[in-house]
Amino acid sequence: MSTTERAGRKEWIALGVLALPLLLVSMDVSVLYFAVPFISSDLGVSATQQLWIFDIYGFVLAGLLITMGSLGDRIGRRKLLIFGAIAFGLASVAAAYSQSPEQLIAARAVLGIGGATLMPSTLALIRNMFHDPAQRSKAIAFWSAVMMGGISLGPVLGGFLLEHFWWGSVFLINTPAMILLLVLAPVLLPEFKASVKGRFDLFSSVLSLASVLPVIWGIKELAANGVETLPIVSIVVGLLVGVGFIQRQRTAEHPMIELGMFRNRAFSGALAANTIGTLALVGNAVFMTQYLQLVLGMSPLKAALWSLVPSVAVGAAAPVGTVLAQKIDRAYVLGIGFVVAAGGFGVLTQMHVDSSLVVLLVGAGLLAAGLVMVMSLVTEAIVGAVAPERAGSASAIMETCSEFGGALGIAILGSIGTAAYRSDLHLPTGLPAEVTSGIREGLPAASGIAAHLPTQLGTVVLDAARDSFSHSMNVVATVGAILLLATAAAVTVLLRGATHPTSEPTEGSTVTQDSAELPGESAEPAVAQGNEPMAAVS
DSSP states (O other), X not given: OOOOOOOOHHHHHHHHHHHHHHHHHHHTTTTTTTTHHHHHHHHTOOHHHHHHHHHHHHHHHHHHHHHHHHHHHHHOHHHHHHHHHHHHHHHHHHHHTOOSHHHHHHHHHHHHHHHHHHHHHHHHHHHHHOOSHHHHHHHHHHHHHHHHHHHHHHHHHXXXXXXHSOTTHHHHXXXXXXXXXHXXXXXXXXXXXXXXXXXXXXXXXXXXXXXXXXXXXXXXXHHHHOSOHHHHHXXXXXXXXXXXXXXXXXXXXXXXXXXXXXXXXXXXXXXXXXXXXXXXXXXXXXXXXXXXXXXXXXXXXXXXXXXXXXXXXXXXXXXXHHHHHTTSOHHHHHHHHHXXXXXXXXXXXXXXXXXXXXXHHHHHHHHHHHHHHHHHHHHHHHHHTSOGGGHHHHHHHHHHHHHHHHHHIIIXXXXXXXXXXXXXXXXXXXXXXXXHHHHTTOHHHHHXXXXXXXXXXXXXXXXXXXXXXXXXXXXXXHHHHHHHHHHHHHHHHHSTTOOOOOOOOOTTOEEEOOSXXXXXXXXXXXXXXXXXXXXXXX
């Protein structure tokens, strides 16, 4: 029976080092929530510029993930991580001291470039450090929990910093952590570089950017403004360019992405499960935030603090899923995760305006726990389903799918919620047409309009809007529960018994550990042993 090299103390400490960039990149998605009013006041930001300050980071991140994942496989994942840390740290300083909206938008774009190098590098390095499947599952469960925690912690940290410092502090907090990463990475992290012949395919990089960005932008615009011509054209153009990108990978002598990965159902099925899980999680977060602030009347900081409560369930879910996956077929554990998440949506179908906050927290906790269990397992399945030299590309593809899932969650569940809100909205007669039209846009608009109406009429309008919004949450939760139950059945049937290929790197790929050993540890080669078959998805 073949043996598997097990990670030691050094690798587990290195995992903590990798948590630094992951935490900051995930926090940067949400840390701006409270800072925008301060930025707008200081820099004179227009409504359009405000949208770009929010969105440019995610757009650039999503568009460059595939490119950076492939680049890391070629030049070395630790090297790419270090370059990304330098870019992220410098861009954070530039954003903190921006003197104009244009400077801030440019700095946020560079932050997106840095983020695109950091995220796939962290996951690919985990693939190289943890060869034992059981240890790798635990490491990836930790990775998933840190990523989810960063997204939840971002608004709270932003609110705390703004209470005591100026708005630039929400960016400047990144710099010390990146400096620490630059010091520790060469000491603790191994370098891995795949032996890939030929020059880097710059044209494929351009095609991937030109396919992802228009689709993401179009989906977000449809979610924000309804059906319009330009977003639809943008999505179609992006999809057509995507077809060209795939064709390029089929014909190129040295493709950026190995399309053969998608023939492995453990890989492609896990990608689909990850996309649906992200869709449900992000789509629900939009409604939960509005319910806390606009129905229950909480301040943004108080709402963010209450939003952390479901994270308690998240912290326990990933390890539980990992343990279960070592005892039973992983497809069954994925099915259980989706069923638990569907149960969370089931609880949310019972939410009303006068419901206890406990109902919301229990529903959101079950949803988050089930989906984090799923995402932890599918992440391990995706990374484990490819040879180590392709781990960077595989990680980037997974994270790109997550970006698509989040955008689709806002667009699809948001559109369903808007339709349900409008169908259930019953307003008093005699309101001017423009007032009625504004109220029908959604609860945020209705809250603003109600504040400017006579007190009694404003109360009636706001109560009606809140009732309709609660109804829309019930409808969205019902749709979400059905979607997740269907996905549970699909993954249980389609992924049952799916296996990973061997973890052995192809000839010529190199893993080097040119760093100092920790006191008390003997030097061990970091070259993957490569003789053991990977753990099956079962």
